[in-house]
Amino acid sequence: MSLVIGLTGGIASGKSTVAKMFVDLDIPVIDADVIAREVVEPGEEPYNQVVRAFGEEILNPDGSINRPKLGSIIFTNEEKREQLNQIVHPAVRKRMLKKKEDYIEQGEKCIVLDIPLLFESKLTSLADKTLVVFVDEKTQLKRLMERNKLSEQEALNRIESQMPLKEKAKLADELIDNNHTVEESKKQLLYLLKKWSVIE
Numbered sequence: 001m002s003l004v005i006g007l008t009g010g011i012a013s014g015k016s017t018v019a020k021m022f023v024d025l026d027i028p029v030i031d032a033d034v035i036a037r038e039v040v041e042p043g044e045e046p047y048n049q050v051v052r053a054f055g056e057e058i059l060n061p062d063g064s065i066n067r068p069k070l071g072s073i074i075f076t077n078e079e080k081r082e083q084l085n086q087i088v089h090p091a092v093r094k095r096m097l098k099k100k101e102d103y104i105e106q107g108e109k110c111i112v113l114d115i116p117l118l119f120e121s122k123l124t125s126l127a128d129k130t131l132v133v134f135v136d137e138k139t140q141l142k143r144l145m146e147r148n149k150l151s152e153q154e155a156l157n158r159i160e161s162q163m164p165l166k167e168k169a170k171l172a173d174e175l176i177d178n179n180h181t182v183e184e185s186k187k188q189l190l191y192l193l194k195k196w197s198v199i200e
């Protein structure tokens with residue numbers, strides 16, 4: 001039996017930081033953001049659909065998708081965001097499921113699915129347990145502005161394009177409070193992994 005953990009949170013709440021802790025413990029992590037990038041590389045069918053839907057003005061001169069440009073469209077327009085989600089999410093889901101099954105076949109005892117939109121996209125059925133990385137609103141805004149070099153308004157647009165983190169916290173099986181140091185969050189993760197008998 002393998003344990004599949006659905007790792008989620010809000011934008012810049014610390015999912016990648018916690019995902020790295022799993023990797024350091026030799027627990028494989030499947031990252032939805034990475035897969036969402038792969039499926040819109042030139043040559044993939046979702047790439048063609050994105051170009052058809054959003055026009056060639058969202059392309060870089062080399063034909064790849066200009067991500068900041070596409071981001072500036074979809075993070076300020078719910079309809080466009082839905083349109084992109086409908087193209088990209090089924091392909092992401094399919095590829096994540098395949099990778100998860102490959103790891104299970106290889107005998108991995110614990111597998112992590114790092115999915116920012118786990119609840120929004122109703123992907124919880126892919127996981128046995130959901131784990132939310134939580135921060136308060138102020139910390140989230142500050143870390144997002146600093147990491148992505150965004151204005152307050154740009155950062156708020158991104159935060160507001162997701163289900164509020166407080167609501168995700170209510171839906172979660174377990175939480176990691178990442179308001180404090182990375183070391184504090186690591187302690188919380190180790191406690192949970194012991195509780196789930198993933199480590200001794």
Ligand SMILES: CC(C)(COP(=O)(O)OP(=O)(O)OC[C@H]1O[C@@H](n2cnc3c(N)ncnc32)[C@H](O)[C@@H]1O)[C@@H](O)C(=O)NCCC(=O)NCCS
Pocket residue numbers: 010011012032033036067068070071074081084085088089092115116117161162
């Ligand atoms: C709009 C895009 C091109 C911007 O790319 P960029 O490289 O700037 O950001 P990146 O992909 O690293 O995403 C950063 C974070 O933004 C948030 N985010 C991304 N897409 C969405 C979305 N559709 N709705 C809400 N939040 C989103 C997530 O928290 C994610 O971790 C890209 O995010 C995208 O293709 N999004 C649609 C696919 C998707 O939903 N990805 C999320 C995981 S399935």
Ligand SMILES: Nc1ncnc2c1ncn2[C@@H]1O[C@H](COP(=O)(O)OP(=O)(O)OP(=O)(O)O)[C@@H](O)[C@H]1O
Pocket residue numbers: 009010011012013014015016017018033116143144147178179180181182183185
């Ligand atoms: N406990 C912490 N203390 C201080 N800074 C932190 C902490 N955890 C994460 N950070 C910083 O906050 C930012 C966001 O963290 P991270 O990239 O892990 O979030 P994320 O949830 O994966 O974001 P996204 O959804 O955008 O991919 C990063 O710059 C990271 O270095």
